[in-house]
Amino acid sequence: MKQDLARRLDSWRHHHRQSLLDALGRFRHGPVGALLTVLVIGVALALPGVLYAVLVNLEQMSATWRERASHLSLYLDENIRAENANALLSQVRGWPEISEARLITPEQGLRELEERLGIQGTAASLGHNPLPTVLILHPSPAYSDSQHVDSLRERAGTLSGVARVSRDADWLDRLETILAGAREAALLISWLLGASVAFVIGNTVRLELQDRIAEVRLVQLIGGTRRFIRRPLLYVGLIQGALGGLAAGLIVSLMLALLNAPLVALTQGYGLVLPTDGLPVIVLASLIAGGGLLGWLGAWITATFFLRRLSTE
Amino acid sequence: MIRFENVSKRFTTGQQALLNVNFSLERGRMAFLTGHSGAGKSTLLKLIPALLRPTAGRVLVDGVDIARLPDYRIPYLRRRIGLIFQDHHLLEDRTLYDNVALPLVVSGYRPAEIARRVRAALDKVGLLDRERAYPLELSGGEQQRVNIARALVNRPAIILADEPTGNLDPDLSLEIMNEFCKFNEVGVTVLVASHDHDLIERFDTPRLILENGQLASDEAQP
Numbered sequence: 001m002k003q004d005l006a007r008r009l010d011s012w013r014h015h016h017r018q019s020l021l022d023a024l025g026r027f028r029h030g031p032v033g034a035l036l037t038v039l040v041i042g043v044a045l046a047l048p049g050v051l052y053a054v055l056v057n058l059e060q061m062s063a064t065w066r067e068r069a070s071h072l073s074l075y076l077d078e079n080i081r082a083e084n085a086n087a088l089l090s091q092v093r094g095w096p097e098i099s100e101a102r103l104i105t106p107e108q109g110l111r112e113l114e115e116r117l118g119i120q121g122t123a124a125s126l127g128h129n130p131l132p133t134v135l136i137l138h139p140s141p142a143y144s145d146s147q148h149v150d151s152l153r154e155r156a157g158t159l160s161g162v163a164r165v166s167r168d169a170d171w172l173d174r175l176e177t178i179l180a181g182a183r184e185a186a187l188l189i190s191w192l193l194g195a196s197v198a199f200v201i202g203n204t205v206r207l208e209l210q211d212r213i214a215e216v217r218l219v220q221l222i223g224g225t226r227r228f229i230r231r232p233l234l235y236v237g238l239i240q241g242a243l244g245g246l247a248a249g250l251i252v253s254l255m256l257a258l259l260n261a262p263l264v265a266l267t268q269g270y271g272l273v274l275p276t277d278g279l280p281v282i283v284l285a286s287l288i289a290g291g292g293l294l295g296w297l298g299a300w301i302t303a304t305f306f307l308r309r310l311s312t313e
Numbered sequence: 314m315i316r317f318e319n320v321s322k323r324f325t326t327g328q329q330a331l332l333n334v335n336f337s338l339e340r341g342r343m344a345f346l347t348g349h350s351g352a353g354k355s356t357l358l359k360l361i362p363a364l365l366r367p368t369a370g371r372v373l374v375d376g377v378d379i380a381r382l383p384d385y386r387i388p389y390l391r392r393r394i395g396l397i398f399q400d401h402h403l404l405e406d407r408t409l410y411d412n413v414a415l416p417l418v419v420s421g422y423r424p425a426e427i428a429r430r431v432r433a434a435l436d437k438v439g440l441l442d443r444e445r446a447y448p449l450e451l452s453g454g455e456q457q458r459v460n461i462a463r464a465l466v467n468r469p470a471i472i473l474a475d476e477p478t479g480n481l482d483p484d485l486s487l488e489i490m491n492e493f494c495k496f497n498e499v500g501v502t503v504l505v506a507s508h509d510h511d512l513i514e515r516f517d518t519p520r521l522i523l524e525n526g527q528l529a530s531d532e533a534q535p
Contacts, residue, residue: 008421010423011421011422011423012421014421014423014424015421018418214404215404218404218415219415219419220388220391221362221364221391221396221398222391222392222396222415222416222419222463222467223388223389223390223391223392223416223419223420223467224388224419225385225388225419226385226388228388228419311384
């Protein structure tokens with residue numbers, strides 16, 4: 001019994017190796033067809049790949065930005081006196097949830113703005129300085145989640161002399177809402193194009209089976225199991241799908257490289273820095289694994305139905 | 314070994330191929346299945362390895378009702394039956410060696426064991442020196458011998474042959490039939506369908522005669 005199991009395991013391993021060689025042999029016999037299939041899969045997977053890569057990049061950025069942007073800006077009354085502003089500063093410094101607080105006077109604010117925009121003498125041309133005094137609050141790490149920041153914001157709003165409180169992360173919340181929507185859309189598109197990959201491989205496998213119908217019938221006649229006939233085809237699907245995923249990765253890299261320059265120009269205009277690493281490894285890995293899995297699935301479904309129909313003819 | 318109980322087979326086209334067939338062929342026995350073409354010989358043979366399912370009655374192989382076999386067990390039934398069918402020839406893109414090896418590959422034998430058995434089977438039909446040849450390089454008689462080698466390479470308990478001498482000249486036909494008798498002598502249960510009366514007359518093997526889907530004679534019954 002034990003020996004029988006060992007023998008069967010051995011022959012199972014042997015057949016897997018044979019099936020893999022058989023699958024590779026089929027590529028050698030019809031390289032053009034195989035290459036075309038791989039390219040079709042590559043193109044189909046490229047769109048979700050690009051979406052995914054952009055999303056991964058944006059999400060990384062959003063996480064970095066959130067780290068930097070958990071602070072609150074307290075815009076003080078327009079004509080508040082300097083000693084009152086300083087009194088407010090020392091008051092909030094006493095709060096336990098604040099790790100750092102600093103005051104930006106209208107003069108400092110104007111200087112910073114002029115530096116950043118590279119222009120000089122704005123105040124002179126305007127006749128007066130339109131900027132308010134701003135108190136910047138950095139919550140300590142333990143209090144920097146959005147719930148604590150919100151209550152901090154509420155509390156700061158009730159201080160006398162504070163005209164308005166703005167949270168710099170508000171736009172990030174909006175970005176993240178948009179990203180969540182985009183992720184849903186990308187997922188949906190991935191499902192559709194993923195199904196098309198399974199269909200493409202399924203069709204390849206069906207043609208392969210039809211091409212070798214005499215052999216398939218003979219193998220069924222002499223006691224070949226459905227699994228035996230299907231196994232090399234599953235390898236064909238797996239390999240073509242994974243190669244298609246790799247092709248998609250190359251296409252996505254190319255597209256990102258082409259999109260990089262305009263994207264950098266656009267984001268710099270908003271004072272943002274876009275990571276420009278190209279294709280994230282996780283995306284490439286997902287494309288290859290996803291392509292392989294879809295290929296395997298497409299091959300399995302087609303072969304199983306084909307053989308079932310054949311044996312009940 | 315093979316037992317038919319009130320077996321009928323009607324095709325979806327409405328054609329009644331077999332009607333109420335009863336016979337049994339004990340282990341290690343041999344019989345000829347005769348009758349003119351269209352009498353239902355092929356249909357009867359195809360019921361045994363479950364290539365077709367009866368519409369009524371029971372087909373038992375080694376005591377097992379094959380209608381009760383789940384789909385996944387059928388390949389294992391077929392591995393115990395050597396089939397020599399008219400419409401299942403050799404794969405033309407494979408060598409004789411690979412053709413004969415196929416049943417063993419399918420059953421999961423190791424290459425060393427496969428090599429040993431394939432050479433033994435090719436030797437038995439006198440084609441050992443042609444193992445690298447392709448089927449189209451062979452004569453009709455040689456091809457039929459390769460078919461036989463492939464059917465017996467798995468050392469089946471049962472051999473079923475459908476018109477194995479179909480296109481062969483009388484001398485060759487006789488030679489092939491003698492082969493079947495030799496397998497039977499070593500204990501294999503053999504059922505051979507043939508409409509070649511002149512040939513069959515030369516053997517004193519029991520006969521099952523089919524006429525319009527019904528068994529006219531059951532000389533194979535003990």
